[in-house]
Amino acid sequence: MSAMVEQIRQRLTDALAPVALEVLDEGHKHAGHANAGKGHFHVRIVSSAFAGVLPIKRHRMVYAALEGLMDQGIHALSIDAKAP
Template structure:
């Protein structure tokens, strides 16, 4: 099972999601081809209502604690209530370009 599949399974099992998207963005970083270390996750759930973004992220980190300790280097979280998602016109922000190590040696 890939790390992306493992993350997807855990999040969709633990949370009642109205919308879910996961993207492996490792190719945008200075990592070997085929890596699974950088992910963007968009989650829309009523479970986030009346919860500050930091608490939402803490919940996700708890659900993915094993993966965060062994494989995930970066996790871009975009967590919304259904109303927030509608106000954003069902769009999450694009990830910025990597500012880390250069691929040119």
Template sequence: MQTEQILARLSEHFADGTFDVQGEGNHVDVQVVSEAFAGLRPVRRQQLVYAAVNDLIRDGSLHAINIKALTPAEAE
């Protein structure tokens, strides 16, 4: 799995976001910092991130993803 592919999809879904993608192959750790998460519960935040990369999960390019989704205030 190319981190560029993941970053591209995250950028499409979270235009104001900052991203950190680490990992190799089809297992990655992702941190997304975005105002889009303000007021949302952790599960809903993860659902939004999964939605951004769902096509990669479906086609098998991405098998395991560990998500950390934060607002800018939480990331400070």
């Protein structure tokens, strides 16, 4: 597991106490693109913090938890955020 994946996992765990969390490094899917091979991640997260929250707000919550990492290693992030 890469150091960035571990940092993402830790930040989301601390901020949102997920009941399920998967962080995938998808850099290999972006060959030929700008910043190919680095900084592309997909997050699947299930947290009761998302209950009653619209999807755009859920994404904002994830981005807030990852503040600072977006400029230091995350080039692209796709998010699947759900409530239990």
